[in-house]
Amino acid sequence: MTPEELDFEPFDADNHYYEALDAFTRHVPAELQPRVVQWVEMDGRKYHLVGGRISHAVVNPTWDPVAMPGALNAYFKGNPEGKSPIEMLKAREPLPAYYMDNDARLALMESQGLGGVWLFPTLGVIYEELIKDDVEACAVMMQAFNRWLEDDWGFAHHDRIFGAPYLCLGDVDAAAAEVDRVLAAGARIVVVRPAAVTTATGVKSPFDPHFDKVWARINEAGITVVVHAADSGYSTQGYADNTFSAAGISKGNYGGPSIGSFSIERAAQDWLIQAVFQKIFDRFPNLRVASIENGSDFLAPMFRKFDQTAKKSFGWFDNHPVDTFKQHVWMNPFWEDDVHEVADLMGTDRVIFGSDWPHIEGLPQPLDYLVEVKEFDAADQRKILRDNVVFLNTPQPL
Numbered sequence: 001m002t003p004e005e006l007d008f009e010p011f012d013a014d015n016h017y018y019e020a021l022d023a024f025t026r027h028v029p030a031e032l033q034p035r036v037v038q039w040v041e042m043d044g045r046k047y048h049l050v051g052g053r054i055s056h057a058v059v060n061p062t063w064d065p066v067a068m069p070g071a072l073n074a075y076f077k078g079n080p081e082g083k084s085p086i087e088m089l090k091a092r093e094p095l096p097a098y099y100m101d102n103d104a105r106l107a108l109m110e111s112q113g114l115g116g117v118w119l120f121p122t123l124g125v126i127y128e129e130l131i132k133d134d135v136e137a138c139a140v141m142m143q144a145f146n147r148w149l150e151d152d153w154g155f156a157h158h159d160r161i162f163g164a165p166y167l168c169l170g171d172v173d174a175a176a177a178e179v180d181r182v183l184a185a186g187a188r189i190v191v192v193r194p195a196a197v198t199t200a201t202g203v204k205s206p207f208d209p210h211f212d213k214v215w216a217r218i219n220e221a222g223i224t225v226v227v228h229a230a231d232s233g234y235s236t237q238g239y240a241d242n243t244f245s246a247a248g249i250s251k252g253n254y255g256g257p258s259i260g261s262f263s264i265e266r267a268a269q270d271w272l273i274q275a276v277f278q279k280i281f282d283r284f285p286n287l288r289v290a291s292i293e294n295g296s297d298f299l300a301p302m303f304r305k306f307d308q309t310a311k312k313s314f315g316w317f318d319n320h321p322v323d324t325f326k327q328h329v330w331m332n333p334f335w336e337d338d339v340h341e342v343a344d345l346m347g348t349d350r351v352i353f354g355s356d357w358p359h360i361e362g363l364p365q366p367l368d369y370l371v372e373v374k375e376f377d378a379a380d381q382r383k384i385l386r387d388n389v390v391f392l393n394t395p396q397p398l
Contacts, residue, residue, distance in 0.1 A: 001374040003367050009115030010385040011393070012366045013332055014292050014354025016122050017163075018063040018099040020152060024048070024127070027144035035137040036144070037127065048123070051131035057231065061123060063099065065092035069357055070364030076336050089360065099358065102157045109160065113367055115386065116160045116393070118189060118226070119153060120292070121145075122359070124166050125193055125230035132170065132198040132233070139174035142166055146182060155187040162393060164191040164226055170199050172211055179217045188393050189223055193230035194271035194294065206271070207278035219284035222396035229293040232267035236260045268294030269302055272329065276306065276321045281328045289329045290392055292354055296333035296342045303345065326350060330392060335363055339372050339384070348380040352388045 020026075024037035038049040046062055048055045055061070068091050075085050097104040109117065124145055131137045146165040149155075153163040165182040167190050169175045182190065196203050197211070204210055218225055236242055240258035268291055281287055306321040317324070326346055332354040333342050343351050355369055356362025363369060373381050 001370045003113040003370065006113075006370075006381075006385075008382055008386050009113060010353060010367065011116040011118075011389040012114050012355050012357065013118050013290065013352045013389045013392075014356050014362075015117035015119050015366070016356070016359055017105075017119055017153060018066065018095070019061075019121065019123050020100055020148065021062065023124075023148045023152075024141065024145060026151070027147040028140055032137065032140050035134055036131065036141045048127075050127050051134060051137060053130055055123075055127065055130060057123065057126045064095035066095050066099065067092060067360045068364075069359070070362055070368075071360040073362075073364055076334075076361060100152070102153045102161055105161060106158060112365060116162065116389070118292075118354075118389070118393070119161055119163045120191055120226070120228055121164075121166060125191070125228055127231075128168050128193060129195070129231040129233045135170040135198065135200050138168040138198075139171040142168040143174070143178060146178065150182075150185060155182065155185055162188050164189045164228075166190070167192050167214070169197045169206055169211055169214060172199070172214060175211075176213045176217060179214055179221075183217070183221050183223070187223065188395065189226050189290075190218065191226040191228050191292075193232055194227050194267040195230070195232040205274055205278060207275055207280040209283075212283065215280060215284050215287065219286045220398050222286055222288075222398065224288045224290050224392040226290045226292050227268065227271055227294070229264045229268070232263065234263040234267055236263075264293070265295045265298050269298040272325070273302060273305070276324055277309070279317075281324050282318060286396065286398055287328060288392060288396070290332065290352060291329060292332045292352075293334070293356055294332075296331050296337045299331065299342060299345050330388060335369055335372060340375070343376070343380070343384075348376065348383050349388060351384045352392070353385045 025033055028036050035051060040047055040049045040054065048061050067089050071088050071091065072085055074081065075088055098108040127141065128138055131141065149163045149165060153161065155163050155165065165187050167175055167178065179190065197206050236259055240260045272291060275289065303322050306325065310317055310321055330350050330352050331342050331346055332352045333339050335355065339351060353369055355366035357366045373384055376384065
């Protein structure tokens, strides 16, 4: 199956930019930058100092040179050649303009055969964990980062590139004001990390009524909330290094497999389960959630747990939790997951395509994903590759 065989242009629900050198400083007042993000040089290399701590989440946060898209593709396919992931990451290229420029990206999308993309942070979803205890700094980073995003990418560039403003919920009033601001600026989606929220009075579930003023605004506007893979602060409980790395490679080294590589799925599953258990969708029935880059292997056992909990929790649920989940949540499987299993569990109208391009864990080219959906009929291919995301990208206001 090739792009030429399609009679439509797919919409990629998981594209990424690489942040500009001043993405975390441009709109942050100088006096607050030490509490948010600064550049430092150590041993001849540049690093981000986040809340006073050096981040090793990526080897080179300047992105120049940068690893090739899908560099670890073979590794995630099962590593048939038995190569070290470090060896796979040796190839680098000078930073292309389309990783940082919206018009250059638009031109590239033409050659890739994409009609639209949701565009997410690379570092922006990682840094909240490092400063979460400084609630004011989190709010400042959120506001400044979203203004940089609006400057450089826009929230709906040519109605084809849709940058996702990032929400930190710790200061609920600041988060509510930021939702109002980005909605007025044309945002179609917002993105959050799958994690509990650190507030000035302690840690709370994001579905606690404390945050209802944020959810109410999103519910009324009818935009989609994306819960995207991030550093969610999950500990390996001493089994392995806790340094966050989506590829499981810490500080440029590979010491073998680690349970840390499962932190993304663990965090997403907890977030999605608790959303149903705390009845966020009952309180806000117009809420739509897209789970992006979190995988889907946990879906079947999660549904079993939902069923068991529903039987044990007499009178708590107005609707069966599986039904509630399937009504309000859309799933983007990892490209290496079984998309047919997800479709069987959720229905093809709740499955969305995302390539994670141009990250090293993603696909070398977004439409390399076509092989995964070749056995679906034409109508279901169109749903998964385009129509479901177009629906989520279209506000459904009350």
